[in-house]
Amino acid sequence: MIAHYGFEDGSGVFYITIDTGKCARCEDRGCAGGCPEGLFALEPDDEDIPVAGIREQARNALKAACAACKPLERRPALLPCQKSCGLEAITHSW
Ligand code: SF4
Numbered sequence: 418m419i420a421h422y423g424f425e426d427g428s429g430v431f432y433i434t435i436d437t438g439k440c441a442r443c444e445d446r447g448c449a450g451g452c453p454e455g456l457f458a459l460e461p462d463d464e465d466i467p468v469a470g471i472r473e474q475a476r477n478a479l480k481a482a483c484a485a486c487k488p489l490e491r492r493p494a495l496l497p498c499q500k501s502c503g504l505e506a507i508t509h510s511w
């Protein structure tokens with residue numbers, strides 16, 4: 418499943434997308450500790466397999482929560498969350 422978490426407003430579109438099909442075959446689940454803001458949470462899917470999601474209380478504040486990782490200049494090619502995910506399951510809309 419492709420899961421989208423976030424929001425949009427007059428300033429832009431702020432979604433983190435997770436390919437949870439990849440989570441089902443992930444061995445280390447590095448995202449859980451790879452985000453300095455602790456935004457990722459692992460929860461069981463319909464088949465009771467832990468898959469990644471974004472904590473509910475953070476979903477409407479992603480723009481601010483991710484700001485330190487995403488400077489306007491010299492933005493790293495891979496964000497910390499993306500580096501922590503060896504299966505490339507995480508994408509950001511902004
Ligand atoms: S590290 Fe990537 S593939 Fe593994 S659980 Fe987290 S988001 Fe899913």
Ligand code: SF4
Pocket residue numbers: 451452453454455456482483484486487496497498499
């Ligand atoms: S950009 Fe930074 S704060 Fe945002 S989800 Fe990725 S690691 Fe966490």
